[in-house]
Amino acid sequence: xxxxxxxxxxxxxxxxxxxxxxxxxxxxxxxxxxxxxxxxxxxxxxxxxxxxxxxxxxxxxxxxxxxxxxxxxxxxxxxxxxxxxxxxxxxxxxxxxxxxxxxxxxxxxxxxxxxxxxxxxxxxxxxxxxxxxxxxxxxxxxxxxxxxxxxxxxxxxx
Ligand SMILES: [Zn+2]
Numbered sequence: 435x436x437x438x439x440x441x442x443x444x445x446x447x448x449x450x451x452x453x454x455x456x457x458x459x460x461x462x463x464x465x466x467x468x469x470x471x472x473x474x475x476x477x478x479x480x481x482x483x484x485x486x487x488x489x490x491x492x493x494x495x496x497x498x499x500x501x502x503x504x505x506x507x508x509x510x511x512x513x514x515x516x517x518x519x520x521x522x523x524x525x526x527x528x529x530x531x532x533x534x535x536x537x538x539x540x541x542x543x544x545x546x547x548x549x550x551x552x553x554x555x556x557x558x559x560x561x562x563x564x565x566x567x568x569x570x571x572x573x574x575x576x577x578x579x580x581x582x583x584x585x586x587x588x589x590x591x592x
Contacts, residue, residue, distance in 0.1 A: 435559075435563060438460055438462050438509075438511045438533070439511050439513075439533060439535060439561065439564075441460045441467055441511070442458040442485075442511045442512060442535065443513055443535070443564065443567065445458025445460065445471060445485060445489075446458030446473075446485070446513045446564075446567050449472035449473050449474065449477070449485075450570070450571055452474075452476075452477050453476065454472065454473055454474055454475065454476045455475060455578070456473075456567040456571045457472065457473040457512070457513050458471070458472045458485050458512070458513050459471050459472070459485035459486045459488070459489040459510060459511060459513070460489055460510075460511050461489045461492075461493040461505065461508050461509070461510055461511075461529075462509045462511060463504070463505075463507070463508040468493045468496055468497070468508070469489040469490060469491070469492035469493025469495075469496060470488075470489055471484075471485045471487065472485050472488060473485045474488060484519060484520050485512055485513070485514075485520075486512050486516050486520035487520055487523060490510075490523055493508070504527075505527040505528055506527075506530075507529075508530065508531075509530065509532070510524055510531070510533070511532075511535075512533070512534055512535065513535035513536065513564045513567060514534070514535060514536060514539065514564065515537045515540060515558075516532065516545050516549070517543065517545065518544075518545060518548075518590060520545075521545035521548050521549050524549060524554065525549065525552045525554065529554065531554065531556075532554055532556050533557045534546075534556065534559065535561045535563075535564030535565075536559065536560050536561055536564040536568075537558055538565050539565060539568040539569070540568075544589050544590030544591075544592050546558075547592050548590055
């Protein structure tokens with residue numbers, strides 16, 4: 435696993451340690467991590483605090499004045515295929531590439547196609563460590579499996 439996906443996995447582990455969903459993300463620009471985030475929906479009650487959104491917010495906070503162009507050409511690493519909201523933010527802010535840890539535990543709901551149609555390069559690793567993060571969580575919190583199954587029934591009409 436490369437250092438950037440390893441950093442995203444570390445964020446996911448931090449969330450799991452907080453009893454949150456084990457999803458992590460980092461934003462990389464010019465070979466450097468400029469933003470880090472983890473899903474904090476359960477921790478904060480804010481449904482927009484997905485890992486990718488949090489990493490983008492962190493990158494913007496760190497940008498000091500160049501927010502408009504900060505993400506142009508950046509790469510987002512995320513342990514799981516982005517949802518519709520995060521894919522929208524990735525498109526909106528000019529991110530060039532998305533590296534996805536796995537798509538086994540959460541079907542992409544059409545977001546892979548959505549991003550690819552906007553000329554965003556999407557690389558899927560199917561990394562066993564990323565899959566294990568979610569499987570461990572599902573064992574500890576089986577009610578989440580029910581929520582995920584409900585969500586995967588919804589799919590973008592592309
Ligand atoms: Zn999301």
